[in-house]
Amino acid sequence: MATDFLHDALVFGPGDVDLSRSPLAGHLDAETYVLGAFNPGMTRLANGNLLLMVRVAEALRHPVRDQQIHAIRWDGDRYVLDAWPLSLVDTSDPRKFMMRGGGWKVMALTSLSWLLPIELDASGTRVETIHYDRAIAPRAAYQCYGVEDARISRVDGRFYMTSCSVSPERHCTTLYTSDDALDWQLEGIVLDHQNKDMLIFEGKVGGAFWAQTRPLGDLYFAYPPDSEWRAGPSINLATSPDALHWKPRDAPGIRPHAKTMATARMGGGAPPVLTTVNGQEGWLTLWHGVEPSGVVGIYRTYWSLLDRDEPSRTLATSDDALLEPAPALTEPLKEQMYLDNVVFTTGIADGGDHWVVASGEADLACRITHVPKQAIG
Numbered sequence: 306m307a308t309d310f311l312h313d314a315l316v317f318g319p320g321d322v323d324l325s326r327s328p329l330a331g332h333l334d335a336e337t338y339v340l341g342a343f344n345p346g347m348t349r350l351a352n353g354n355l356l357l358m359v360r361v362a363e364a365l366r367h368p369v370r371d372q373q374i375h376a377i378r379w380d381g382d383r384y385v386l387d388a389w390p391l392s393l394v395d396t397s398d399p400r401k402f403m404m405r406g407g408g409w410k411v412m413a414l415t416s417l418s419w420l421l422p423i424e425l426d427a428s429g430t431r432v433e434t435i436h437y438d439r440a441i442a443p444r445a446a447y448q449c450y451g452v453e454d455a456r457i458s459r460v461d462g463r464f465y466m467t468s469c470s471v472s473p474e475r476h477c478t479t480l481y482t483s484d485d486a487l488d489w490q491l492e493g494i495v496l497d498h499q500n501k502d503m504l505i506f507e508g509k510v511g512g513a514f515w516a517q518t519r520p521l522g523d524l525y526f527a528y529p530p531d532s533e534w535r536a537g538p539s540i541n542l543a544t545s546p547d548a549l550h551w552k553p554r555d556a557p558g559i560r561p562h563a564k565t566m567a568t569a570r571m572g573g574g575a576p577p578v579l580t581t582v583n584g585q586e587g588w589l590t591l592w593h594g595v596e597p598s599g600v601v602g603i604y605r606t607y608w609s610l611l612d613r614d615e616p617s618r619t620l621a622t623s624d625d626a627l628l629e630p631a632p633a634l635t636e637p638l639k640e641q642m643y644l645d646n647v648v649f650t651t652g653i654a655d656g657g658d659h660w661v662v663a664s665g666e667a668d669l670a671c672r673i674t675h676v677p678k679q680a681i682g
Contacts, residue, residue, distance in 0.1 A: 347652025568594030
């Protein structure tokens with residue numbers, strides 16, 4: 306990797322989670338384990354420490370029993386197991402199973418995710434406190450299959466956390482708010498079905514909230530043959546007067562370039578922060594690009610600088626990845642790995658002469674990287 310990082314290590318992983326304190330503890334007549342503790346939202350607390358909001362994917366140790374495969378579901382006041390005959394499903398992906406037939410894609414998960422607040426020291430290199438009493442678990446019908454991938458932004462002194470809520474009703478983006486980033490209030494759905502990776506800018510633009518969004522789908526329309534852009538998932542923009550009601554921007558955001566397959570699919574990473582790069586003030590955004598390969602592809606982290614007053618305009622970007630998957634970091638956890646080639650950046654904080662960057666590594670553990678500020682530019 307070209308960048309010389311000041312620090313690059315895993316800070317929290319599956320073995321650090323005490324499942325006896327899980328929201329699921331005592332509900333299921335089945336053994337569970339931590340499939341992954343990863344994709345952490347991050348912010349800085351009033352005491353100077355960093356807070357990670359870690360996605361804990363709690364999975365059934367033996368999902369297949371008696372020729373049936375099982376999934377965990379929250380059912381109002383308890384967690385239950387649902388069963389499907391193996392003959393009706395495709396189990397080739399260890400994270401999920403796909404229903405056969407029906408005319409469209411329908412899947413279920415082999416795990417249920419909940420969010421665990423982990424307090425780190427100011428540098429992000431040491432765990433100080435695990436706040437099991439502040440864990441966030443399903444509370445509404447639209448979250449019955451779990452709460453995933455938190456992203457935390459601070460705007461005008463208040464904390465805003467987006468997450469993906471999963472259910473048969475929809476796969477949507479939900480919003481939590483807090484005065485201290487420890488006690489959170491669920492505000493409800495803010496983006497409907499098949500919207501992921503919503504990142505609220507850490508500051509307003511023209512008095513309004515801004516956010517990056519990433520609607521998904523199975524159908525995209527082609528660009529002209531000589532276009533510099535490639536059709537597919539891209540990063541869009543939306544604005545809001547109150548962080549609850551969002552209107553998509555007409556101008557597109559960050560799109561995949563036709564010249565490379567490394568970013569054929571892309572989505573938001575860390576919430577955009579206002580900074581200066583090479584004398585230009587703008588919103589620094591870290592995002593993931595995915596190169597098609599294997600089951601899920603190769604995930605890398607890239608950066609772009611967006612115009613301060615019109616974030617649909619990109620001032621600077623890099624075709625070279627800022628972060629690559631790091632097999633050496635996960636080598637001690639190789640017996641627990643079920644994916645590789647994935648780094649999924651989800652948080653950024655100012656560390657003075659460097660950025661503290663939080664990522665999920667291999668959908669398994671939390672990675673903290675100190676990126677020198679001069680490496681971006």
